[in-house]
Amino acid sequence: MSATEQPRLTRASSRGATPAASPRKQSATPRKAARQLSATPGPSGGTPGARGTPFGSAIRSRIPATRSRIGAGARAACQSEPSSPRGASSGSLLGEDGPVLLDELLPPGLPGEGDGFWAAVGAGGGGASGAPTPSSSDNIRVYVRVRPPSSREEANGAQPCLDVLGGQTVVLSDASRPDPFTATFDRVFGPEAGQEELFAAVGAQMVENCMAGFNSSIFVYGQTGAGKTHTITGDVARGEDGALAEQCGLTLRVFRQLFDRITDEERDGVRYTVKCSYCEVYNEELSDLLAAPGTRAAGGLAIREGDAHRGVCVEGLTEHVAVNADDVMALVQRGSANRHTAATRMNERSSRSHSVFTAVVEAAEAQPDSGVTQVRFAKLNLIDLAGSERVGKSGATGEQLTEAKSINKSLTTLGRVVTALTERQQHVPYRDSRLTFLLKESLGGNSKTSLVACVSPCEDSAQESHSTLAVVNQDTVGDLRALQLENARLQRELAKKEGTVTAELRAALSAAQAQAAAAEERASTSEGRVAAAEERHQQLEAALNESHSSLQQRNAELALVKKELEEVKATCALLQKDREQLIDHNAALAERVDSLGGGLERAESAAQRWEADAAAAQQRCDTAAAGQRAAEEGSRSLQREVERLGADLARLGTELQASREELEESERSKKALRREVEQVLADLRRQQREAADSAELAASREARLRGELAEVNEALSARSQRLHELEATLATETVATAKYRKMVGEIGKLIDWAQSTSPLPPVLGGRTSPAGYHSSLFGGRLSFGVGGGSGLVSPLAEASNQLRASLGSLPPSAGPRPKATPGTVPPSLSPSKRLQVASPAGRTPVASPSKFR
Numbered sequence: 001m002s003a004t005e006q007p008r009l010t011r012a013s014s015r016g017a018t019p020a021a022s023p024r025k026q027s028a029t030p031r032k033a034a035r036q037l038s039a040t041p042g043p044s045g046g047t048p049g050a051r052g053t054p055f056g057s058a059i060r061s062r063i064p065a066t067r068s069r070i071g072a073g074a075r076a077a078c079q080s081e082p083s084s085p086r087g088a089s090s091g092s093l094l095g096e097d098g099p100v101l102l103d104e105l106l107p108p109g110l111p112g113e114g115d116g117f118w119a120a121v122g123a124g125g126g127g128a129s130g131a132p133t134p135s136s137s138d139n140i141r142v143y144v145r146v147r148p149p150s151s152r153e154e155a156n157g158a159q160p161c162l163d164v165l166g167g168q169t170v171v172l173s174d175a176s177r178p179d180p181f182t183a184t185f186d187r188v189f190g191p192e193a194g195q196e197e198l199f200a201a202v203g204a205q206m207v208e209n210c211m212a213g214f215n216s217s218i219f220v221y222g223q224t225g226a227g228k229t230h231t232i233t234g235d236v237a238r239g240e241d242g243a244l245a246e247q248c249g250l251t252l253r254v255f256r257q258l259f260d261r262i263t264d265e266e267r268d269g270v271r272y273t274v275k276c277s278y279c280e281v282y283n284e285e286l287s288d289l290l291a292a293p294g295t296r297a298a299g300g301l302a303i304r305e306g307d308a309h310r311g312v313c314v315e316g317l318t319e320h321v322a323v324n325a326d327d328v329m330a331l332v333q334r335g336s337a338n339r340h341t342a343a344t345r346m347n348e349r350s351s352r353s354h355s356v357f358t359a360v361v362e363a364a365e366a367q368p369d370s371g372v373t374q375v376r377f378a379k380l381n382l383i384d385l386a387g388s389e390r391v392g393k394s395g396a397t398g399e400q401l402t403e404a405k406s407i408n409k410s411l412t413t414l415g416r417v418v419t420a421l422t423e424r425q426q427h428v429p430y431r432d433s434r435l436t437f438l439l440k441e442s443l444g445g446n447s448k449t450s451l452v453a454c455v456s457p458c459e460d461s462a463q464e465s466h467s468t469l470a471v472v473n474q475d476t477v478g479d480l481r482a483l484q485l486e487n488a489r490l491q492r493e494l495a496k497k498e499g500t501v502t503a504e505l506r507a508a509l510s511a512a513q514a515q516a517a518a519a520e521e522r523a524s525t526s527e528g529r530v531a532a533a534e535e536r537h538q539q540l541e542a543a544l545n546e547s548h549s550s551l552q553q554r555n556a557e558l559a560l561v562k563k564e565l566e567e568v569k570a571t572c573a574l575l576q577k578d579r580e581q582l583i584d585h586n587a588a589l590a591e592r593v594d595s596l597g598g599g600l601e602r603a604e605s606a607a608q609r610w611e612a613d614a615a616a617a618q619q620r621c622d623t624a625a626a627g628q629r630a631a632e633e634g635s636r637s638l639q640r641e642v643e644r645l646g647a648d649l650a651r652l653g654t655e656l657q658a659s660r661e662e663l664e665e666s667e668r669s670k671k672a673l674r675r676e677v678e679q680v681l682a683d684l685r686r687q688q689r690e691a692a693d694s695a696e697l698a699a700s701r702e703a704r705l706r707g708e709l710a711e712v713n714e715a716l717s718a719r720s721q722r723l724h725e726l727e728a729t730l731a732t733e734t735v736a737t738a739k740y741r742k743m744v745g746e747i748g749k750l751i752d753w754a755q756s757t758s759p760l761p762p763v764l765g766g767r768t769s770p771a772g773y774h775s776s777l778f779g780g781r782l783s784f785g786v787g788g789g790s791g792l793v794s795p796l797a798e799a800s801n802q803l804r805a806s807l808g809s810l811p812p813s814a815g816p817r818p819k820a821t822p823g824t825v826p827p828s829l830s831p832s833k834r835l836q837v838a839s840p841a842g843r844t845p846v847a848s849p850s851k852f853r
């Protein structure tokens with residue numbers, strides 16, 4: 001097995017797998033080998049190799065011869081297309097910056113359009129003179145499929161322009177070029193070829209490649225409406241009995257066979273897991289066609305270059321475990337419904353994106369001798385490329401124009417990548433487009449690729465068909481160059497070997513000649529000896545000839561051995577690496593086995609259960625991932641809610657702070673108020689105490705006053721009695737006083753009369769007095785005061801005045817009250833008058849005289 005054919009056996013299982021194929025795996029059991037060898041023959045007659053040696057030695061051994069023929073054919077093809085110089089017949093496409101010619105999409109530096117850059121395929125034929133030469137490549141095979149004319153084309157009376165010759169050659173007769181264009185491929189399928197035929201030739205081989213551990217891809221390429229989706233997907237409806245529809249495409253057929261093979265292998269104790277993903281590249285954006293609705297990442301998914309084991313990975317791309325072909329189809333149908341499609345002039349439902357359906361097939365096999373579980377991975381990609389189109393013809397504008405530019409750009413990059421790979425250039429521009437970066441592992445290295453170029457049979461699509469056939473053919477030059485280099489190297493090696501062999505032969509010849517000379521010398525001594533010498537000479541000559549031819553044979557064998565040695569060395573290097581890893585792993589395992597001891601068996605059976613659970617868990621994981629994404633969305637909206645609540649909270653916090661301050665302020669005022677209230681209460685209590693004291697005082701004063709009043713009343717009643725007595729006396733005396741006054745009055749009158757010059761005496765007691773005196777009824781004071789002598793005051797008046805003085809404020813006696821003289825104050829009223837004058841207006845005097853009444 002050559003280094004490039006090393007199956008891609010990658011990661012070790014968690015229980016200690018060997019990362020690479022072990023020698024045991026490569027030399028399949030007779031049963032498996034028989035099964036593999038009996039698989040569908042390769043498209044160009046090759047038989048799939050035994051397990052671990054796909055595209056077996058039969059194919060490999062005939063490659064050099066075939067290649068040299070391809071080289072010659074290709075050169076002839078390139079030179080025999082004078083009628084189609086670059087650009088002259090190219091269709092106009094639209095590049096990033098406007099219309100570009102089709103041939104500008106071809107890799108630079110290549111000769112004319114007869115060159116192809118897809119794989120080591122048959123060279124483009126050189127028109128009538130071109131001798132089509134089929135070829136095969138280990139890693140890339142190119143097929144052409146010519147679809148039947150569509151009803152639209154038939155209705156338009158379109159003329160056919162393609163002929164298929166011998167199953168490998170296609171001849172395009174285009175009115176726009178004088179000579180027909182001829183190209184040869186691994187296989188050409190005519191309009192009559194059905195889906196099953198295509199699968200048998202293309203799909204079945206890919207399944208075998210995948211089962212042998214190679215990354216395998218099928219691309220469908222071609223003009224829009226040429227039949228790519230029909231070829232890769234087709235009609236996925238199933239009959240009532242579960243039978244496939246006649247027009248069912250490659251995908252369902254491939255997976256049906258893959259699961260049949262898995263079932264077979266599982267009988268031998270190998271456990272398989274198939275995880276599928278489905279994505280599309282649309283306008284250079286990668287999106288998951290199986291993502292739950294509403295979870296598609298804006299701006300597309302990111303592609304990362306993972307570690308050596310994981311390779312390229314797409315972040316966030318969902319993987320779905322499939323256990324049979326129906327599961328796969330359900331996924332394909334679900335994803336296809338999410339693809340970007342649009343109605344174009346060429347196709348009612350034209351795919352506007354590149355879609356990549358990937359199944360990662362994982363095989364885990366426990367090694368009975370070591371207990372190590374070997375895990376192998378292989379990827380199977382089914383790629384439906386968006387249709388290349390001539391913008392002018394398709395009439396694309398706006399969004400469709402952008403799509404067309406993006407599609408054409410990524411197809412150009414795909415071509416450049418393939419060229420770089422086949423020319424073994426140091427830099428391969430994988431990263432120039434999403435599609436090539438995504439498919440990095442499936443394009444280079446050990447991967448096996450089949451390309452199906454789809455073309456329309458009708459003349460109105462002749463230019464597009466010509467472009468398609470030219471593009472898929474371009475790789476011949478790369479392969480030719482590689483072959484030329486290889487050829488030169490072999491020539492140099494042969495020359496070197498020939499030099500060595502010639503020298504050896506010359507040495508042998510001269511040794512033989514020396515021997516012959518010696519023999520001749522010896523023979524000359526004797527006749528008999530001469531004859532013997534001659535015989536010996538003939539023998540030596542025969543031996544020399546024999547050794548010469550044996551040397552030539554050895555030389556040829558040496559070249560083969562050397563080549564094999566190189567392959568073996570490369571394999572050994574890989575095996576050595578694997579061995580070292582295995583040794584490391586075994587050491588770790590041995591340690592683990594020691595430590596696990598008797599628990600190993602239990603662990604093994606538990607591990608088997610875990611493995612069984614793993615698939616279910618994976619499915620749960622997928623569901624959980626979808627759930628998680630939904631939860632993330634929920635969490636994002638919660639986050640927004642939280643932020644909104646946060647803002648509310650902040651606002652409430654501010655309000656709370658303000659309220660707190662207000663509260664503190666009100667607390668302070670409350671405290672002040674409380675203090676005031678306490679103060680008021682204290683005052684009140686003090687006043688109450690004072691009031692109580694006052695009340696007590698007042699009560700005692702009242703009691704005292706009451707006592708005094710009682711005493712006064714007593715005294716009053718005594719005095720009243722005395723007064724009554726005195727009044728009685730007064731009454732008596734009043735009468736006497738009246739008489740006395742009358743008498744005094746009359747005396748006064750007499751005095752006045754006596755002092756006057758009046759001759760007539762005053763009337764006294766109703767009679768005229770001689771001195772003109774008269775009686776007057778004026779008060780006693782005047783009467784008593786008249787004359788100004790106290791000797792005139794009666795004893796009664798004096799007693800009355802004394803009584804009044806002792807009573808102070810007593811009201812005038814019930815006796816007759818003297819009339820006031822104007823300008824004087826009656827002495828009986830003066831005390832009360834004084835009190836009233838001293839008190840404020842409207843107020844009751846402090847000591848009411850009422851109680852003394």
Ligand SMILES: Nc1ncnc2c1ncn2[C@@H]1O[C@H](COP(=O)(O)OP(=O)(O)OP(=O)(O)O)[C@@H](O)[C@H]1O
Binds near residue numbers: 148454
């Ligand atoms: N080999 C075939 N046999 C019968 N019908 C076919 C065949 N190839 C294509 N068709 C029909 O032609 C039409 C266009 O084919 P399809 O959609 O596969 O084209 P396409 O290359 O995928 O186009 P686009 O790039 O626009 O998506 C479909 O109706 C399909 O059924």
